[in-house]
Amino acid sequence: MRVTLVQNAPKLNRSNIDYILGVVKEHTDSSDVIVFSELALSGYSLQDKLHEDAWHIHELNTLAELSMNVDIVVGAALKEGSLFRNAALYFHKGHLLSTHKKVHLPNYGMFEEARYFSAGDVFESFYVDDKKVSMLVCEDLWHESVHRDLQVENPDIIYALVASPARGFYENGLLIQEKWYRIIQNVARECNAKLIFVNRVGFEDGLGFWGGSCCVSADGVIHKQLELYKESIETLTI
Numbered sequence: 629m630r631v632t633l634v635q636n637a638p639k640l641n642r643s644n645i646d647y648i649l650g651v652v653k654e655h656t657d658s659s660d661v662i663v664f665s666e667l668a669l670s671g672y673s674l675q676d677k678l679h680e681d682a683w684h685i686h687e688l689n690t691l692a693e694l695s696m697n698v699d700i701v702v703g704a705a706l707k708e709g710s711l712f713r714n715a716a717l718y719f720h721k722g723h724l725l726s727t728h729k730k731v732h733l734p735n736y737g738m739f740e741e742a743r744y745f746s747a748g749d750v751f752e753s754f755y756v757d758d759k760k761v762s763m764l765v766c767e768d769l770w771h772e773s774v775h776r777d778l779q780v781e782n783p784d785i786i787y788a789l790v791a792s793p794a795r796g797f798y799e800n801g802l803l804i805q806e807k808w809y810r811i812i813q814n815v816a817r818e819c820n821a822k823l824i825f826v827n828r829v830g831f832e833d834g835l836g837f838w839g840g841s842c843c844v845s846a847d848g849v850i851h852k853q854l855e856l857y858k859e860s861i862e863t864l865t866i
């Protein structure tokens with residue numbers, strides 16, 4: 629399977645759709661699935677801009693149409709009636725195959741997601757051809773209960789869509805990167821599943837995002853790591 633990781637710096641407005649459509653069109657022939665980060669369609673620090681910039685699902689029909697030729701995994705702020713969701717979307721064969729609504733919304737320190745978004749309450753898997761797939765969004769993976777849920781689901785592939793700000797700098801590395809890599813390596817081993825981790829880069833509202841997107845094998849080995857802090861698009865065979 630050819631997986632394209634898109635580690636970019638989304639803007640804090642709806643123009644991200646143009647970038648995403650362009651990437652999909654450019655990489656369709658060389659990819660089986662193209663994966664973007666958390667809130668790639670929206671930008672991260674939306675706050676009250678959610679009322680203007682959140683997407684109704686029918687507004688993303690063009691992505692569904694493009695998925696006739698390549699699967700698309702992308703993060704978006706969705707509007708559902710009076711609620712806003714931080715969601716991961718999986719488009720396949722011309723339609724939206726699955727939606728995961730972020731369950732664990734951080735609301736501490738630099739994070740205020742629970743103030744603006746409504747949490748989901750379900751972790752479930754779905755099939756793409758003969759492979760069982762799970763999707764999670766960022767903070768979801770930091771909870772042991774989610775790890776147990778994933779083990780019950782027993783997926784073949786896990787997509788982790790992330791918007792992780794850089795913090796914990798020290799001379800030889802980045803503490804938050806080390807913590808994230810330990811988590812995703814453990815989850816891959818616990819579930820005996822391949823895990824695709826896509827984290828955004830760029831600066832937004834005082835936050836700097838570190839990237840480091842990668843693919844983790846079922847035995848917990850990181851086979852490819854994209855550069856820190858730089859926009860990058862890489863196609864991997866897993």
